[in-house]
Amino acid sequence: MAFVLGSGSPRRKELLGQIGVVPDHIRAPDIDETPVAGELPRPYCQRMAREKVAAVQADADDVVLCADTTVALGRRILGKPADAAEAAAFLWAMSGRRHRVITAVAVRRGERLWERDVVSIVRMKVLSNDEVNGYLATGDWQGKAGGYGIQGPAGALIPWISGSFTGIVGLPLAETAGLLTAAGVTLWGNT
Numbered sequence: 001m002a003f004v005l006g007s008g009s010p011r012r013k014e015l016l017g018q019i020g021v022v023p024d025h026i027r028a029p030d031i032d033e034t035p036v037a038g039e040l041p042r043p044y045c046q047r048m049a050r051e052k053v054a055a056v057q058a059d060a061d062d063v064v065l066c067a068d069t070t071v072a073l074g075r076r077i078l079g080k081p082a083d084a085a086e087a088a089a090f091l092w093a094m095s096g097r098r099h100r101v102i103t104a105v106a107v108r109r110g111e112r113l114w115e116r117d118v119v120s121i122v123r124m125k126v127l128s129n130d131e132v133n134g135y136l137a138t139g140d141w142q143g144k145a146g147g148y149g150i151q152g153p154a155g156a157l158i159p160w161i162s163g164s165f166t167g168i169v170g171l172p173l174a175e176t177a178g179l180l181t182a183a184g185v186t187l188w189g190n191t
């Protein structure tokens, strides 16, 4: 059995390392991440994780893990911003409000599939022009859902969360540990 991390995200690799799970292979999934018209954030996020895990090539006995993190502002899905202007628009939309961060995890071994998703709530402070411009100048918004990363400089903008910190960063570890154990992967480097 090999363990395949189906993710190009360095965060997910690091988070797995925290529980002693080191992938034998890393294969980034290549799927169309466009939401279907009218699709709500949570079903969208679940569908993305499922499509990613189906798209990653693996042998019948291999365990594959994929995840998707989606930022939801009400019914609106805030994806990865295309440029700094879109990241700024996302930040202003979240300023002084709560939003949800959903991470769905899918684990596959042959024909079997294990799935979980975790919804966290994040409050962003009322932002000033200096804060938005200063954060954008760090470049940290790139490649991140909603245009921010709580684990980096944007931590200064987030006074309160409810839910799973690791889920917000990209892989909820408690739930992921449960899925991996069910699929036969050993944690903490134990054999």
Ligand SMILES: Cc1cn([C@H]2C[C@H](O)[C@@H](COP(=O)(O)OP(=O)(O)OP(=O)(O)O)O2)c(=O)[nH]c1=O
Binding pocket: 006, 007, 008, 009, 011, 012, 028, 029, 052, 067, 068, 069, 070, 071, 080, 101, 143, 144, 145, 146, 148, 149, 150, 151, 168, 169, 170
């Ligand atoms: C909200 C938030 C998101 N993110 C990141 C996690 C994910 O990498 C990214 C959301 O994009 P995803 O589509 O979930 O993942 P990805 O494209 O980075 O990688 P892959 O599909 O290959 O697994 O946003 C943070 O790092 N911190 C945060 O606070």
